[in-house]
Amino acid sequence: MLTISVPATSANLGPGFDSIGIAVDMQLTLQVIQPSDHWRIDHPFGEEVPNDEHNLIIKTALTLEPKLKPQHLQMTSKIPLARGLGSSSTAIVAGLVLANELSGRQRSLDELLAVATRLEGHPDNVAPAILGGLVVATYVNEQVHAVKLPLPNLFASVYVPNEELLTSASREALPTSLPFKQAIAGSSVANTLVAALATQDWGVALPLLEADQFHERYRAKLVPALATIRETAHQLGIVGTYLSGAGPTVLTLGDYGQLTELQQKLQQNVALSGQYYLLPVDATGVKVQNS
Ligand SMILES: Nc1ncnc2c1ncn2[C@@H]1O[C@H](COP(=O)(O)OP(=O)(O)O)[C@@H](O)[C@H]1O
Numbered sequence: 587m588l589t590i591s592v593p594a595t596s597a598n599l600g601p602g603f604d605s606i607g608i609a610v611d612m613q614l615t616l617q618v619i620q621p622s623d624h625w626r627i628d629h630p631f632g633e634e635v636p637n638d639e640h641n642l643i644i645k646t647a648l649t650l651e652p653k654l655k656p657q658h659l660q661m662t663s664k665i666p667l668a669r670g671l672g673s674s675s676t677a678i679v680a681g682l683v684l685a686n687e688l689s690g691r692q693r694s695l696d697e698l699l700a701v702a703t704r705l706e707g708h709p710d711n712v713a714p715a716i717l718g719g720l721v722v723a724t725y726v727n728e729q730v731h732a733v734k735l736p737l738p739n740l741f742a743s744v745y746v747p748n749e750e751l752l753t754s755a756s757r758e759a760l761p762t763s764l765p766f767k768q769a770i771a772g773s774s775v776a777n778t779l780v781a782a783l784a785t786q787d788w789g790v791a792l793p794l795l796e797a798d799q800f801h802e803r804y805r806a807k808l809v810p811a812l813a814t815i816r817e818t819a820h821q822l823g824i825v826g827t828y829l830s831g832a833g834p835t836v837l838t839l840g841d842y843g844q845l846t847e848l849q850q851k852l853q854q855n856v857a858l859s860g861q862y863y864l865l866p867v868d869a870t871g872v873k874v875q876n877s
Pocket residue numbers: 614635641642643661663666667668669670671672673674675676677751752753754831832
């Protein structure tokens with residue numbers, strides 16, 4: 587049986603808007619049960635997500651390989667939809683890898699990354715979903731360049747609010763242009779963050795996760811939990827909190843013990859009644875198993 591698993595991803599890491607992302611150990615798993623006379627996918631998401639060829643996984647597979655024979659598929663996933671943990675990217679990556687495997691074509695991960703980025707529009711979720719770990723990537727003039735940085739020995743405290751926020755809706759809150767001075771400041775923060783992540787200089791990197799100039803200030807009104815969690819973390823001496831992807835999930839990177847303490851404190855706040863996860867980084871990215 588063919589089994590494909592794809593990790594959730596947290597994009598942006600503050601200043602790395604549309605270009606930095608990290609894979610975390612929360613998986614979508616797709617299994618091919620058997621050939622069928624029509625496409626069908628069983629999944630836990632109810633009516634919100636189609637279970638025929640309109641499903642994003644199947645649609646993506648057919649975009650890559652239009653002549654694929656229909657299959658009965660089963661998907662399990664702990665990754666919440668429209669919460670800023672890259673669920674749409676995991677579906678796109680799962681669909682591309684499914685098409686690659688079923689067709690017997692041997693496309694490289696780089697080729698799949700190029701298609702996935704074109705479909706998603708930005709590489710910051712699909713690149714770590716495919717490659718694992720911490721990835722910096724750019725998509726300009728339809729060219730993707732992705733660099734995997736050394737694996738951070740950090741954990742992620744993940745707060746997932748109960749309400750969905752579609753990435754498209756959260757992008758509507760963004761301005762159409764930035765003042766030159768603000769763009770230069772944003773770029774200098776992002777550049778220095780990348781240097782600090784590459785050299786694992788956490789004393790520099792963790793505060794810079796909180797110094798974004800590109801998107802968080804415009805989205806903050808949609809996600810009041812961001813300011814609350816950042817403030818609570820600061821009271822405990824913890825820095826490294828940012829809006830995960832387009833939100834509404836709020837993520838803090840850091841040491842396991844400190845993050846445990848943070849979550850205990852956050853759980854006392856009735857305004858923060860969503861789900862909590864304390865996750866390691868996923869080092870591997872998409873995995874394929876044939877058994
Ligand atoms: N596993 C999945 N199977 C099918 N469709 C999915 C899956 N995961 C996400 N989607 C689609 O992607 C949408 C969420 O995408 P998006 O707004 O980009 O949020 P996210 O931050 O979770 O990526 C869902 O509402 C659903 O339509």
